[in-house]
Amino acid sequence: MTRDRTSRAETRQLSCTACGAPLEIRAPKVTERVACGYCGSVLDASHPGLEIIQKFEKKVRYRPIIPLGQRGQIRGEKMECIGLQRRRVTVEGVNYEWSEYLLWNPYKGFRFLAECNGHWNYIKRTHVTPTTSLGSDGREEVQFLKKTYKHFQTARATTSFVVGEFNWQVKVGDTATCSDFVHPPYILSREHAQKEMTWSIGEYISPEKIWKAFKLPGNPREGMGVAPTQTWEHEEKYRARTTLWVFVTAALVVTQILFSMFCSNKQVHTERFTVSATDTEKSRVTKMFEVKGRTSNLEVDLDADVNNNWTFISMALINDKTDTALDFAREISYYHGSDSDGSWTEGGRSDYVMLPSVPPGTYYLRMEPQAGRFPVTWDLEIRRDVPLWRFLFMALFLACVPPLWLMYRRRSFEYQRWLESDHPMDPIIKFEGDE
Amino acid sequence: MFTNDKFYLVFGLALVLGLAVTHFRGWTFTSVDEVKKVPKSVRNNPGAYRSHYRTHVHYFGGK
Incomplete structure (x- = not known):
């Protein structure tokens, strides 16, 4: 009822x-x-x-x-x-x-x-x-x-x-x-x-x-x-970051191009040296050269005529006014031959070093070579304010890391979303034997 | 929109500024040893200078 x-x-x-x-x-x-x-x-x-x-x-x-x-x-x-x-x-x-x-x-x-x-x-x-x-x-x-x-x-x-x-x-x-x-x-x-x-x-x-x-x-x-x-709670941040990445990449490239255009990249000195086995004093000094402009890098290029030989040159860039030296060294070795696999080479005949933040002034370079055997001849070229592209590539790589991280997290989120669906996504990393 | 990701905004600006400063100051990765009070006599007598790299162990190359 x-x-x-x-x-x-x-x-x-x-x-x-x-x-x-x-x-x-x-x-x-x-x-x-x-x-x-x-x-x-x-x-x-x-x-x-x-x-x-x-x-x-x-x-x-x-x-x-x-x-x-x-x-x-x-x-x-x-x-x-x-x-x-x-x-x-x-x-x-x-x-x-x-x-x-x-x-x-x-x-x-x-x-x-x-x-x-x-x-x-x-x-x-x-x-x-x-x-x-x-x-x-x-x-x-x-x-x-x-x-x-x-x-x-x-x-x-x-x-x-x-x-x-x-x-x-x-x-x-x-x-x-x-x-x-x-x-x-x-x-x-x-x-x-x-x-x-x-x-x-x-x-x-x-x-x-x-x-x-x-x-x-x-x-x-x-x-x-x-x-x-x-x-995804970070969707807005992801969109902002991917848009920002475009601007950051563009800004980095523009900065690099501007500096490359305005860098003087000027040759300040070039000289050739030869050291033979009979020389009692193997050290050499260059003529004086002027480094002008703002504090910038200095590239020292070496080209040696080594042939199945090596040479190690310790160098010092000495400021004539301040009596301060920057000590550095480079080894150049070049070997070649042939065997059952064919001809081979190892090493190279040239190398360079990029000295950081060298202030303007009057300098000379002191060099002391060691070698497997003498005589050794090398050409020296010094350039000032040289644009470097490696820093751009490093900066571009670093700029990519945060967006890639968010991209990975977003992908993981979507993977979790579609896991129970009729259309699951492939995992980011697939192991052998996975279905 | 960019304020939704302040971290990357600051990070990106720091990268651009860092690149500019690196170029302007001429920074490189090369490590050099600074020696002060080098005698003027080194100019005429380079053998008198004692380099940090005067002893070098060479590993022979070649196959």
Whole structure:
């Protein structure tokens, strides 16, 4: 028997036909089914006697996160939670479950809040049928409101638990083929149940907003993994960084070009030296030469006539005025021959050294050669303010590191997103034997 | 938009500035030993100067 007592203008207080528990119907004009939260029975709300549609021997309990009857403001809409449906898909023998909360506003209509592994989507039915097509990657995709939604997953969903009110004839065991298409943070879902097909559009919503909207106690649990519609928290930073990288690269190249154009790269001295075996003093000094302009680098080029020989020249660039010397050295060796593999060479006949920050002044170079055998002849050339390109390449490499790091993290995030889909991405590093 | 990534903005500016300063100051990677108070007599008697590199161990090359 039922008791019909209207406690508020929009609700009806009834008793469950199966167990006698009190039932509150919050949307009496549109509710078709009511699932009793006490015994799990599914009742026909359109029938005056609340005919039992489904009864359970075993009480399957699931405690809703959002209590039925709880009201909240979400996306600017005041909604009341009136029903909860638990659904399940089985993929490769593994069950995946999620919750769908039915929300209702007498003026706005129905909405859904889908919760899976701590991730939430705010969903509403759309009466516009999107157009589907095959993308360039062979995957089904959907064009909707100027966005392209990529196919995420198609599976057969079964209703495993219901409680509260529903505006369709729901019962436990109902099945539907569900296809999801994503364009994060949005999702388009297509549901095929018997002869009916419906489309819904949803948007990812953070758990904190749900808790705040419905004034739920405690804190929401952290979502597991990456949801299909979840946006990467660093997406804005990634876009800024990749744009900045272009500007930084351009600025580095322009800086290098400007300095290369304005560097004097001037030859300040050239001389030839020969040291023979009979020389008692093998050290040599150059003539005095002027180094002009600002403090800059100084390139010392050596070209020696070694042939299956080596020479090691210790050098000192001495400032005639300050009596300060910069000590350095270079070895030049060149060998060649032939064997069963053919002819070979090793080393080279020239080398150079780049002295840093040499102030202007009058200098001479003192050189002391050692060699495998004498005589040794070498040509010396000294250049001033020589543009160096290695620093540009180093700077370009360093400039690439932060964007590449973010790119890697973004790729990892997307990999996690698509891991549970019908189209998982290849891992960044594939090991031998991986499927 | 660039303020969304202040770290890279500063990092990029530092790279550009660093490159400019490196060129302007003539910095290189070569390490040199500075010797002060070199006697003027070295000009006429270079053998009197004692280089840091006067002892050198050469590993013979060739196949």
